[in-house]
Amino acid sequence: MLTGLQTGLIEAIDVPPLFALLERSYQLAKYMTNLKFAPLNAATVISVPAWECIPASYRSPLLEAVRQVGKTLREEIRQAGDEAIQEMHKRGLQIIDLGEPTLAPWRVEAQKAYPQFGCSVQHPDVFDKVLRLHRDFRSR
Numbered sequence: 001m002l003t004g005l006q007t008g009l010i011e012a013i014d015v016p017p018l019f020a021l022l023e024r025s026y027q028l029a030k031y032m033t034n035l036k037f038a039p040l041n042a043a044t045v046i047s048v049p050a051w052e053c054i055p056a057s058y059r060s061p062l063l064e065a066v067r068q069v070g071k072t073l074r075e076e077i078r079q080a081g082d083e084a085i086q087e088m089h090k091r092g093l094q095i096i097d098l099g100e101p102t103l104a105p106w107r108v109e110a111q112k113a114y115p116q117f118g119c120s121v122q123h124p125d126v127f128d129k130v131l132r133l134h135r136d137f138r139s140r
Contacts, residue, residue: 005029018077021084026093032085033096035106 004010005028013020013029020026044066054062089095114120120127 001025002028017081017084017088021088026088026091030092031094031096032088033098035098035103 001010001013001015002023002025005013005025011029013025015023015025017032020029020032026032051059085093085095114127114131117127
């Protein structure tokens with residue numbers, strides 16, 4: 001990406017703020033929008049046989065511990081991203097606030113792509129639950 005930015009082969013990139021700060025791409029791409037377009041997603045998946053190997057009495061405490069760690073990490077990662085943006089801004093990055101009238105059509109277009117996601121076809125109940133959780137989170 002850096003070579004592409006340096007040579008003019010590409011003019012824009014889509015990377016999370018932490019990545020832009022660490023790899024210094026913000027020095028070549030001097031503008032950033034506030035469109036949150038490049039999330040870093042992760043999951044821990046445990047197969048049913050592995051889950052059933054865990055004694056039943058440990059399952060609830062394990063889930064609670066994982067939820068707490070996930071919450072803590074999510075908060076720390078978001079804070080680190082915000083700090084990365086502040087650092088890049090101090091060093092000359094210009095942040096363009098798109099505003100809700102511009103952001104709304106991006107969301108509509110993104111939602112049009114949902115049917116193309118394999119998980120929406122193979123596991124529609126899981127996909128619907130993820131969308132519900134996302135809506136609930138955004139409404140807080």
